[in-house]
Amino acid sequence: MDKFQQSQKNKLFKNVSHDPYSAPRTEGPAVCPKCEAVYAAGTWSWKRQENTVVHGAQTTICPACRRIEDNRPAGILTLSGGYVHQHRGEIVNLIKHTEEKEKAEHPLERIIKLDDAADDLIVTTTGIHLANRLGHALKGAFKGNSEYHYSDSEYGMSVRWSREE
Numbered sequence: 001m002d003k004f005q006q007s008q009k010n011k012l013f014k015n016v017s018h019d020p021y022s023a024p025r026t027e028g029p030a031v032c033p034k035c036e037a038v039y040a041a042g043t044w045s046w047k048r049q050e051n052t053v054v055h056g057a058q059t060t061i062c063p064a065c066r067r068i069e070d071n072r073p074a075g076i077l078t079l080s081g082g083y084v085h086q087h088r089g090e091i092v093n094l095i096k097h098t099e100e101k102e103k104a105e106h107p108l109e110r111i112i113k114l115d116d117a118a119d120d121l122i123v124t125t126t127g128i129h130l131a132n133r134l135g136h137a138l139k140g141a142f143k144g145n146s147e148y149h150y151s152d153s154e155y156g157m158s159v160r161w162s163r164e165e
């Protein structure tokens, strides 16, 4: 293997960095006792009428609830700049609204918390897709600048959004 192939191989591995929280702890159907998300056929979904009774379901805490418990976000969104302080209410509304939409379809994509840190507003999420979607929603609604960075070492991404005024 030459150097080029080696670097391609490394890239490949980086792209598939494994999410340590993704694997369920059980085989077969399971229900999360905290949020009632249902695991069946390889995916998590919200409890719906047609699968209210999951035959032989075990209980297992879902990856999102485990991340919340451990405070181990997969996504970190940092908002900075004067605009954030002037329009905090609108921005927080957009963030919450975007989370509602994402979470309705994907139970593992949730906000862990919103924190004020010095001049920044920090939003942590249980999934990388929500962090990504929030970055695009902010840019779409309020313009500004956004940057997306996938972690090399573990499953995760950080998004920075800023607008001065």
Ligand SMILES: [Zn+2]
Pocket: 032, 033, 034, 035, 036, 037, 061, 062, 063, 064, 065, 066
């Ligand atoms: Zn859960």
